Amino acid sequence: MSHDISEENLPESHGDSHGHAVAVHDDPFADPGLPVHEPRRTDIDERAAKRAERQVSLMFVISMLATIGFIASYVIFDIDKIVYIFPLGHVSALNFALGLTLGVALFCIGAGAVHWARTLMSDHEIPAERHPIEADDEVRADVIEQFRTGAAESGFGRRKMIRNTMIGSMALVPLSGVVLLRDLGPMPEQKLNHTGWQVATPQKPLQLINVNTNEPMKPEDVIVGSLTFAKPEGLEEEAEDFQVQIAKDALMLVRIAPDDIKDNESRDKGFEGILAYSKICTHVGCPISLYEQQTHHALCPCHQSTFDLADGARVIFGPAGHPLPQLKITTDEQGFLVATGDFDEPVGPSFWERKR
Amino acid sequence: MKKLSARRRHPLAALVVLLLALATTGGLYAAFAPAEKAQADTSAQSLAIDEGKKLFALGCSSCHGLNGEGGSDGPSLVGVGSAAVDFQVGTGRMPAQQPGAQVPAKKNIYSQAQIDQLAAFVASLGPGPVTPAKEQYTATDADAVAKGGELFRTNCAQCHNFAGQGGALTKGKYAPSLEGVDAKHIYEAMQTGPQNMPSFPDTTMPEEQKKQIVAFVRHTTNDEPNPGGLTLGSLGPVTEGLFGWIFGLGLLIAVAIWVAAHTTKAKKS
Numbered sequence: 001m002s003h004d005i006s007e008e009n010l011p012e013s014h015g016d017s018h019g020h021a022v023a024v025h026d027d028p029f030a031d032p033g034l035p036v037h038e039p040r041r042t043d044i045d046e047r048a049a050k051r052a053e054r055q056v057s058l059m060f061v062i063s064m065l066a067t068i069g070f071i072a073s074y075v076i077f078d079i080d081k082i083v084y085i086f087p088l089g090h091v092s093a094l095n096f097a098l099g100l101t102l103g104v105a106l107f108c109i110g111a112g113a114v115h116w117a118r119t120l121m122s123d124h125e126i127p128a129e130r131h132p133i134e135a136d137d138e139v140r141a142d143v144i145e146q147f148r149t150g151a152a153e154s155g156f157g158r159r160k161m162i163r164n165t166m167i168g169s170m171a172l173v174p175l176s177g178v179v180l181l182r183d184l185g186p187m188p189e190q191k192l193n194h195t196g197w198q199v200a201t202p203q204k205p206l207q208l209i210n211v212n213t214n215e216p217m218k219p220e221d222v223i224v225g226s227l228t229f230a231k232p233e234g235l236e237e238e239a240e241d242f243q244v245q246i247a248k249d250a251l252m253l254v255r256i257a258p259d260d261i262k263d264n265e266s267r268d269k270g271f272e273g274i275l276a277y278s279k280i281c282t283h284v285g286c287p288i289s290l291y292e293q294q295t296h297h298a299l300c301p302c303h304q305s306t307f308d309l310a311d312g313a314r315v316i317f318g319p320a321g322h323p324l325p326q327l328k329i330t331t332d333e334q335g336f337l338v339a340t341g342d343f344d345e346p347v348g349p350s351f352w353e354r355k356r
Numbered sequence: 357m358k359k360l361s362a363r364r365r366h367p368l369a370a371l372v373v374l375l376l377a378l379a380t381t382g383g384l385y386a387a388f389a390p391a392e393k394a395q396a397d398t399s400a401q402s403l404a405i406d407e408g409k410k411l412f413a414l415g416c417s418s419c420h421g422l423n424g425e426g427g428s429d430g431p432s433l434v435g436v437g438s439a440a441v442d443f444q445v446g447t448g449r450m451p452a453q454q455p456g457a458q459v460p461a462k463k464n465i466y467s468q469a470q471i472d473q474l475a476a477f478v479a480s481l482g483p484g485p486v487t488p489a490k491e492q493y494t495a496t497d498a499d500a501v502a503k504g505g506e507l508f509r510t511n512c513a514q515c516h517n518f519a520g521q522g523g524a525l526t527k528g529k530y531a532p533s534l535e536g537v538d539a540k541h542i543y544e545a546m547q548t549g550p551q552n553m554p555s556f557p558d559t560t561m562p563e564e565q566k567k568q569i570v571a572f573v574r575h576t577t578n579d580e581p582n583p584g585g586l587t588l589g590s591l592g593p594v595t596e597g598l599f600g601w602i603f604g605l606g607l608l609i610a611v612a613i614w615v616a617a618h619t620t621k622a623k624k625s
C-alpha cells in the first residue's frame with residue numbers, strides 16, 4: 001500500500017457532491033458521487049409503512065404456523081402412509097408434509113426479513129471510506145528500532161548454539177503430532193495380509209460356497225459366460241463379523257474357455273477354465289463385479305478401473321495399481337470346488353507393508 | 357397273394373406303402389431316438405421349425421449363417437436355445453440395426469408366433485435354455501420381493517443400479533434400465549446372458565431365486581411408491597447433486613438478483 005493512491009479519489013474529498021444531482025459536464029472523469037437519495041413509499045406514507053409492517057409480521061406468523069404444522073404432521077402421519085399427489089405421484093405423506101411445512105417455515109422467515117429490510121429499515125446510502133492501512137513513518141521506524149535492539153540484546157545472531165538448538169526444538173515439536181496419529185487405532189498387524197481362505201490347506205481344503213444358494217458348487221455348475229459369487233465354507237451370514245470377513249473373502253467366479261485364457265499362470269490356478277478372483281478392487285477396495293462375459297473385462301464402478309480376467313486380471317484401464325488376486329482352486333474327492341490355501345498376495349488396495 | 361398283387365396297381369397303393377413306410381421309420385425312430393428329442397419331433401414342432409427356418413433365412417442368416425453356424429458378423433447360434441431367441445427378438449435387439457459396442461433394444465417387428473417359430477428352429481440346432489413358461493417366472497410366495505431384493509443386490513445391482521435403472525460399462529457398453537421390461541424377458545436374460553451380461557444358470561441360481569429377482573425388479577421399477585417425491589431417475593448422487601446445484605442454487609441466485617435489482621423507491625412504485 002503506497003501513498004501515491006491519489007487522495008482525490010477518496011469519497012471524502014468530494015463530500016460536497018453528496019446528495020446532489022450529477023451535473024459535472026466540464027470534467028468527464030469527475031467522480032459522479034452518489035445519486036440523490038429517493039425516499040421509499042414507506043418513508044413518506046405512514047399508512048404504507050404500517051401495511052409493510054403487517055406484511056412482515058404476517059410472514060413471521062405464517063412461519064410459526066408452518067413450524068407448528070411440521071411438529072403436528074410429525075405426530076399425525078403414519079410413517080408408511082402413501083398418498084397420491086399430482087405431479088409427484090405416490091409419495092409418503094409424512095415426507096411430503098415435513099418437507100412442505102419446514103420449507104414454508106424457513107422461506108417465510110427469509111421473505112419476511114427481506115421485505116422488512118427493503119421497506120422499513122433505513123435505506124440511506126452510507127459510504128465507507130478507505131484509508132491506507134500503513135502506520136505512519138514514525139511508528140514504523142520505532143518498531144524496527146525496537147526489533148533491532150531486541151535482537152542485539154538476545155545475542156541471537158552471535159550465540160549460534162542457542163539459535164540452532166532452538167530451530168531444532170521447533171522443528172521437532174510437530175513430530176509429537178505424528179505420534180498422536182498412533183492413537184487412530186491399533187495397527188492392523190497381519191489382518192490385511194490374509195483372508196478367511198488362509199485356514200485352507202491341501203489336506204484340509206475349504207469349499208467354495210455359492211452365496212445365492214449357500215451350497216458348494218461342482219465345476220459343471222459354473223458354465224462358460226456365467227458369473228457366480230462365492231464365500232468360504234464356514235462363513236455364515238449370521239456370524240457377528242460376517243461383514244468384516246466377507247469384505248476380504250468375497251470371490252467372483254467366471255468360466256472362460258481355456259483357450260481364451262491368455263495368462264498361463266492364471267489358467268493353472270483355475271480349474272478347467274473356472275477362475276476365482278477376489279471381488280475387491282485393488283484401487284481403494286470397492287466391490288467390483290461388473291463383468292462383461294464377451295470381453296472378459298471386469299469394471300470397478302468407483303473409479304473405472306478395468307481388469308482383463310482372461311489375462312490374469314491385468315489392469316487395462318484406471319487407477320488400480322495391480323491385478324486382482326486370484327485364488328487357486330481345484331476339486332475335492334466329492335467333486336466340489338475347493339481352495340487349498342489363501343490368496344498368495346493381500347487382497348484389496350495397496351498399503352505400505354505390502355510385500356508384492 | 358394273388359389278391360395283393362392284383363391290387364398293386366390300385367391308385368391308393370402308393371399311399372398305403374408310403375404310410376406303412378412312415379409308420380415303420382417313425383416307430384423305429386421313437387424306439388431308438390433319445391427321449392426328449394422324440395418328444396420334440398411332433399409334427400407341429402417340425403412345422404414350426406420349417407417356418408422358423410424360412411424366417412431365419414430372411415431375417416437372420418446374413419449375419420448368423422444359413423444354418424445358424426455363425427459368420428464374421430454374428431456368433432454361432434448352435435446351443436443358444438429358444439430362450440435366447442425369444443429374448444433377443446422379443447425385445448427387438450435382433451435383428452440388429454447396426455454393429456456397435458452394444459445392440460440396443462428397439463421396437464420388435466415379429467409376432468410372438470413368428471418368434472416361437474424362429475426359436476423352434478434355433479433350438480433344433482442344439483440343446484440350450486428353453487423359453488420359460490409363465491409359472492417359471494411368476495413368483496407366488498409372499499416374501500418373494502424381499503428375498504429377490506437381497507439377491508438383486510448381490511448379483512445384479514452392480515451393473516443395473518440398486519433401483520434397476522441401469523448404468524454404464526466399459527467402451528460404450530451399458531447395462532440397460534429394467535423399467536418396463538417383461539417378466540419373461542428378465543428371466544430369459546438371467547438364463548441366457550445376452551450380449552455382455554453374464555448368465556446365471558439354474559445350477560448357480562435356481563429357478564426359485566430367479567423368480568424372486570423378477571418379482572423384485574417388477575416391484576421396484578413399476579409399482580413401488582416413491583416416498584420422497586421426485587426420483588430424479590433413481591440414479592443417486594449425480595442427478596440429485598445436479599438438481600441441487602442448478603435448480604436450488606439457481607433459484608437462490610435469481611431471488612438475490614431480484615431482491616437487489618427491484619427498487620422500492622417511491623417514484624417507481
Ligand code: FES
Nearest residue numbers: 281283284300303
Ligand atoms: S476402487 Fe476400484 S477403481 Fe477406485
